[in-house]
Amino acid sequence: MPKNLRSGAPKKARWTSDQKAAAKKGPKKAHRGQSAAPSAGKTYAARPARDGDRRSERPERTDRPARGYDRSERPARSYDRSERPARSYDRSERPARSYDRSERPARSYDRDDRAPRRFDRDDNRGQRRDFNRDDRPQRRESTRDDRPARRSDRSENRGPRQYNREDRPVTSFNRDDNRGPRREFDRSDRPARSYDRSDRPARSFDRSDRPARSYDRDDNRGPRREFDRSDRPARSYDRNDRPARSYDRDDNRGPRREFDRSDRPARRFDRDDRPARGFDAQVDPEAERMEADTWVKATRKSIDGPVIVEADNGFAGLGLADRLVERLARDGITTPFPIQAATIPDALAGKDVLGRGQTGSGKTLAFGLPMLSRLADGQKSAPRRPRALVLVPTRELAMQVSDALEPLVHVMGLRHKLVAGGLSYTTQINALNRGVDVLIATPGRLKDLIEREAVQLQAVEIAVLDEADHMADMGFMPEVTAILDEMPAGGQRLLFSATLDKGVDKLVEGYLTDPVTHSTDDAKASVTTMEHHVLLIDPMHKKTITAEVANRSGRTVVFVRTKLGADRVALQLREQGVFAAALHGGLNQGARNRVLGAFRDGSLPVLVATDVAARGIHVDDVSVVLQVDPPADHKDYLHRSGRTARAGDKGTVVTLALPHQRRTMERMAREAGIDAMPTKAVPGDERLAATGAVAPSGVPVPEDQVRRVLEAPKRGGRPSGGHRGGPRGPRQGGPRSYRDDRSGGSRGDRASYSRSSRG
DNA sequence: AAAAAAT
Structure with a gap:
């Protein structure tokens, strides 16, 4: 049946004669449904004939031709969908719809290729209607004497009106009565979804078959940063103008750290027994080269600081993965900041670390480098099960951390994803489904995604709390602990902040094991510049x-x-x-x-x-x-x-x-x-x-x-208020990031802004 | 007070 419906058969042919007959016999299903409903205890009482029913009182009209609307010839109309053949939504029978406009002839707005419009009535409309009314039958006399007098006295012939609703059937909200069977959402008959990539064609890293990459930063990052530093004085590497370095540990560092680890339990994350990962196949030199630029610019500032360490004490000497060291060296970055030099060895060893380094001293790399280095152990994150998590207090900081780590994540052959509010859920969920090694997140959205089961933290081996003292504040603490509770106990924890203080004690007690504290400064302003x-x-x-x-x-x-x-x-x-x-x-x-x-x-x-x-x-x-x-x-x-x-x-x-x-x-x-x-x-x-x-x-x-x-760039450049005629220009589409830009919508933010700002 | 999720 679906076929003849679609093939443009005349509407009246929809019902076969069998169906008509079926529809005629028996009461409508709707009625059955109503009387069967437990709440519908009352039966439907026929309305008593009203004397005032004028229809029956009026004399038959004879001056008009009989109307051809005798309804007795038609089957009672049935609204019971179950008696009709099921509608088919199976699109497989239809030709695939094409949205490819190239397959259609170009639309022409050129009016010349259409036949000229004709205002000559004769060609297609036939005779003009005649408005001369003389040839119509005379209108009936309007004397009302030939009708029975109208009776407006209700009491006399109609009886009191009934407002008692109880004698009517109760309205039924029972779906069955007129909508047919409930739609089937049982998906069990579909094949299980496969995440097995082996049945897919091998992935190609040949960039030539990919669409050109877009470097349009507008999508959510705003215009590119200005890196012209020519207005600054040349940097001096002359060590003579600096105070001599003291190698006397006693002056500011206290007793030497204890390196005897024999008293500690064996580490959970010892990966030595696993095969090394081969990253060579996945590294795309072209992509790396292009990203090198971005990365140098994004991170050099926070790397080359006033402290110069001898070459063998550079990043290479800290025990980081070769890949990372090479990547850093290629950009001329060989010298770690104090906070990095201090924390990286312990973090690499898998210890829990509390790191305090002054603002702008390179804390992101201090936790980022050892984290990435440790993740390169041949393991791969399963879908929705990241192995490392970086938790930060604001969306902007999350983006910044994500951007700073991106090239490093890339050379390690790992995958990372930013998960924060105000951005598209779908891109985040899709990435998680593909598998993410490092998740960079703000607490609210992460918790949301956990609740939606888009991610789970049971495989997290390394958790970083950036701005840890802030994350331990009253406002953040509940969500932060809820998130930490999702992760297996005993994983590595790295807590960093410029003002790491006793505020993090609760976190330390509850979630850290034998943490090592590294303070390259006290939590005071020691930035001398x-x-x-x-x-x-x-x-x-x-x-x-x-x-x-x-x-x-x-x-x-x-x-x-x-x-x-x-x-x-x-x-x-x-x-x-x-x-x-x-x-x-x-x-x-x-x-x-x-x-x-x-x-x-x-x-x-x-x-x-x-x-x-x-x-x-x-x-x-x-x-x-x-x-x-x-x-x-x-x-x-x-x-x-x-x-x-x-x-x-x-x-x-x-x-x-x-x-x-x-x-x-x-x-x-x-x-x-x-x-x-x-x-x-x-x-x-x-x-x-x-x-x-x-x-x-x-x-x-x-x-x-x-x-x-x-202001947000206008989409498509058309004036608002809809299409006003004239050919529509090609749809501009706008930057692809619109998905991540909720600037136009009425999001909760707005509401909560006005709400909370009053209080 | 601000921040962090919006259905």
Whole structure:
């Protein structure tokens, strides 16, 4: 039957005569269903004939021809779908639909190739209708005398109206009565899904058969970072201008670490008995070469710092996988930072490590290199079962870590995936299904994916908590412990932060075994290239001074306490002529990416952020950090100020304090280890001028500049409001990243932003 | 207060 339906048979042929007959006999199924329903105890009582039923009272009309609508000739209409043949959704019988437009003739909008339109009625419409009504039968006299008088008196002949619904059948929501059998969702009759790749053709790494790679960064990372460092003074490798190095351990390192491991239980992850993995076949030199660029630029800054170690003490001497060392060497990176030199050997040995190194000192590689080195043991992650997890507090930091590790993951023949909110679920789930060795995640989305069973952590051997003290905060702790509880006990744990303190004790007690602590610094500001000013100001000057400090030629990060504050300060700056934009968790991810991208590429000089940007985020050449609202504590002070003076650069930190905040700021400066007592300041202060600050123009930043830099690119370029006629241009598609850019939607973020900001 | 998931 499906066939004749589709082949364009006339509609009336849908029913065979057998079906008609079947439909006619017996009560409709719907009625059966109703009376059978337990709740439908009442039976359907026929409505008593109403005297007022005028139909029966009126005389038969004779002046009109009988209507040809005698319904008795047709079968009762049945809505019971079970009596009709099942509809077929089997598409296999139809020709595959083609979306390939190349198979169709080009659409023509050229009107010339159509027949001219004809306004000559005769050619296809026949005779014009005649509106002369004289030839119609006379209208009946409108005297009403020939009808019985109308009776409006209800009491006389109709009886009281019944509003008693009980005598009607109860409405049935029972599916059976008119929808037919429930659809079958039993998938057991399908072949099991196979993850066995052996039945697929061998994978080809021949790039020529792949589509050209897209380097369009717009999709979610914003424009490319500017790497022109020509404006900086040449770097000096002259060791004479530095203080002599001390090899006296006693002066700052305490007793030597104990290397006798005989008292420890054997390690769970000893892989020596497994075959070495052959990565050669999978490494694509071409791809590596192309990625080398990106990577050097992304990480060199955090690698070559002021500390130069002798060559044999470089990365090669730390015991890392050759591949990693070679990869680093190819970019001229041979010298580890102190935090890296300190933690890598222990991390490689499989120990749990607590690492504290000042901001911008290369902590990402400190945990990343040994982690990747240890994963290259011939094991392969099963689908949805990553072997390593890096947990970070913000989406931006997660992206940064993912980007920084990517080339290293690649040379090791491993796979990694970023799992964070605001990004597409499907790409993350698909990657997990293919198998991921290293998962870089924010807690919320990871927990979500665990609950959806898109990932499970039972195979995690190495877990890293970046910004560990922050992850141990009240707000994060429940999710973090829930995630750690998913992993097998005894796996390696690496906890890193610039301000690692007793806050992580609960995590250490609950999840670490015999951790080794490496502090290349105390949790105080020991970045010597950083200058601090705490300015005691009058509230009325706050706006002016903020604009003055921000109005400089270099990159400036402005920190505020709240999301609304960030929006407000950014707006006020733009009104005064300083191009600034807000970055906070209330924005959708697309906007967050665009703002940070614009700040990184230099098209946005001033970033006004909440503490979302306080930790870990690396942007080159931020020369001033301005804290319009003081930080909550000395740790936040250190992290915020750590956005400047990275990897040996110079930087200035200016903190504005209102009179009532003076004492708090004094204490905080002490705890943070900076010697900057609050001093009074007014607009025009010379300390501000020293950072390059000048009074702003007062001419608002033009709206279209703001839009050009910060607004999402228009999709397809068509005006909104739908298609207004005329041929549609080719669909532009937009950057492929739209899937990951939820900027247009009404996501929960928005709602929770307005909700939470009121409170 | 902010951050971290949105169905």
